[in-house]
Amino acid sequence: MQLSCIGIMVARMCERCNYAEMLEGHGVDTTPLREAVLRSVGDESRPLAAAEIMAAVRSRMSINKVTLYRILDLLVDKGLVKRLLAGDRAFRYGMGETRHHPDHPHFVCSRCRVMECLGPDLLPVGIKKFQTKGKRIIKHVDVRFEGICERCLKAGT
Amino acid sequence: MQLSCIGIMVARMCERCNYAEMLEGHGVDTTPLREAVLRSVGDESRPLAAAEIMAAVRSRMSINKVTLYRILDLLVDKGLVKRLLAGDRAFRYGMGETRHHPDHPHFVCSRCRVMECLGPDLLPVGIKKFQTKGKRIIKHVDVRFEGICERCLKAGT
DNA sequence: TTGGGCTTGCAACTCAGTTGCATAGGCATT
DNA sequence: AATGCCTATGCAACTGAGTTGCAAGCCCAA
Ligand SMILES: [Mn+2]
Ligand SMILES: [Mn+2]
Ligand SMILES: [Zn+2]
Ligand SMILES: [Zn+2]
Numbered sequence A, B: 001m002q003l004s005c006i007g008i009m010v011a012r013m014c015e016r017c018n019y020a021e022m023l024e025g026h027g028v029d030t031t032p033l034r035e036a037v038l039r040s041v042g043d044e045s046r047p048l049a050a051a052e053i054m055a056a057v058r059s060r061m062s063i064n065k066v067t068l069y070r071i072l073d074l075l076v077d078k079g080l081v082k083r084l085l086a087g088d089r090a091f092r093y094g095m096g097e098t099r100h101h102p103d104h105p106h107f108v109c110s111r112c113r114v115m116e117c118l119g120p121d122l123l124p125v126g127i128k129k130f131q132t133k134g135k136r137i138i139k140h141v142d143v144r145f146e147g148i149c150e151r152c153l154k155a156g157t
Numbered sequence C: 001t002t003g004g005g006c007t008t009g010c011a012a013c014t015c016a017g018t019t020g021c022a023t024a025g026g027c028a029t030t
Numbered sequence D: 001a002a003t004g005c006c007t008a009t010g011c012a013a014c015t016g017a018g019t020t021g022c023a024a025g026c027c028c029a030a
Helices: A019-025 A032-042 A050-058 A065-077 A128-132 A150-154 B019-025 B032-042 B050-058 B065-077 B128-132 B150-154
Strands: A081-084 A092-095 A106-109 A115-117 A137-148 B081-084 B092-095 B106-109 B115-117 B137-148
Touching: A019 A032, A032 A050, A032 A065, A032 A092, A050 A065, A065 A081, A065 A092, A092 A115, B019 B032, B032 B050, B032 B065, B032 B092, B050 B065, B065 B081, B065 B092
Parallel strands: A106 A137, B106 B137
Antiparallel strands: A081 A092, A106 A115, A137 B137, B081 B092, B106 B115
16 A cells, blocks of 8 residues: 555554554553654654654643653664764654664755655665774664755755 | 874874964964864864863863854864764764865764774765765765774773 | 552753853054 | 954853653552
């Protein structure tokens, strides 16, 4: 089923994800707030700042700022969510790697600071072979493209 | 002349850089503080946080926090210095690209958060070809390796 | 029913950087 | 010399994003 062909289903970005199930699968007890936070991240096509996640969760239920940050810490810690750097002082949060969501680079617009996901095919080759080089241990590689996004380009100067 | 063969010369990381000259060459009037900030960045082999730069400058002269941030903004704006992301909330500052300092990726230790420069040869190939792909304009690509540094490995658990 | 461990909330705090406004020097114009 | 303007610097107060400390509520086990 295509995402573009329907109305009510479009609300969920990833219809293959059962968020409660994902939580339990990673050893995290499900609570309404945890599920709502994970859903807010998973339903978006781009990584969100904490303030955006808070707004999304609050459109459905009430949540405190501290609780949100604690849930995000937990989800990042358990690998369900990935904390990303956009170049400003606010972290972005996107879904962690799974079979459906392979590792991929991101693009950040230096004008509006919106972050977008790029295809995994844009991950430059030759990255894996550095994992063992030198005396340091390399755990992961982060590739971030920066420039001007389509929306800002259209908006002109 | 090799960096490793001498005593007194070792203090300066880059003996090819005349910092006052670099400032003027980028259209920035030289002042003692600007030169000291640029020197503090250029003399280090790794990118520094603002607090570290402040300590380095203050070992030679007096500088206010706001002045430091304004000088860093200016140097970044003029391309003399590059603002880098380490994964915590503090930016790091390293020398901008020149003939002597080509673009290169960085490594950040997720335990101690120290950032190190890696050789330009570790820049994965195939990055340049994405510059024109899609409707967005890509200005630069940032590659960041993360893991455990040599010092933290030696220090054990 | 009592106690311990989670989960959440609220207030206060921290850290890194920013803003507003004042002061001081340099140079040109009168 | 006096005036005005422009730039560089300093000081105090502020901001935004995230953190800490502690209390309250809930669940289940003993
Ligand atoms: Mn992504
Ligand atoms: Mn570097
Ligand atoms: Zn944009
Ligand atoms: Zn380390």
